[in-house]
Amino acid sequence: MSDEQENHASRFQDQRKQSWTQRVTEQVVRLASQPGDTPELKVRKSTGMAVMVGTTPLYFLYGLFYLTVGAATAAYVALVGGACLVLLFFRFLQSGDYFRFMRLSTPVHQLTILVIHFALGGFTSSAQEP
Numbered sequence: 001m002s003d004e005q006e007n008h009a010s011r012f013q014d015q016r017k018q019s020w021t022q023r024v025t026e027q028v029v030r031l032a033s034q035p036g037d038t039p040e041l042k043v044r045k046s047t048g049m050a051v052m053v054g055t056t057p058l059y060f061l062y063g064l065f066y067l068t069v070g071a072a073t074a075a076y077v078a079l080v081g082g083a084c085l086v087l088l089f090f091r092f093l094q095s096g097d098y099f100r101f102m103r104l105s106t107p108v109h110q111l112t113i114l115v116i117h118f119a120l121g122g123f124t125s126s127a128q129e130p
Contacts, residue, residue, distance in 0.1 A: 063078035081112030
C-alpha cells in the first residue's frame with residue numbers, strides 16, 4: 001500500500017469517528033473560507049454561509065405549506081425566492097466570491113420575506129375594524 005493510499009485510509013477512518021455535525025462544520029468552513037483568511041474571518045464567513053445555506057430549504061418548505069393551505073401567491077414567491085438563492089449558491093461555487101454571494105443573497109432573503117408578508121395580507125390582515 002502506498003503512502004497516499006494509507007493517508008487516504010487514515011483520513012477516512014478519522015472522518016468516520018467524527019460526528020456528522022463536525023463533518024458538516026468542517027465542510028462549511030472549507031467552502032466559505034480561503035487559505036489566507038484570518039481565523040476571525042473564517043468564523044465570520046462560515047457563520048454567514050451556514051445561515052444562508054441553512055435557511056434556503058425553508059423557502060421550499062414554506063412554499064409547499066402555502067400551496068397546501070391555498071395561499072398560491074405566497075407559495076410561488078417562496079418557491080421563486082428559494083430557486084434564486086439556489087442559483088446564487090451555484091454561482092458562488094463557481095466563482096468563490098463570498099462577499100458578492102452575501103451582498104446578493106441577503107436582499108433576496110429580505111425581499112422574499114417582505115413579498116410573502118404582503119401576499120398573505122400584509123399589515124391589514126390583523127387590523128381590527130371598529
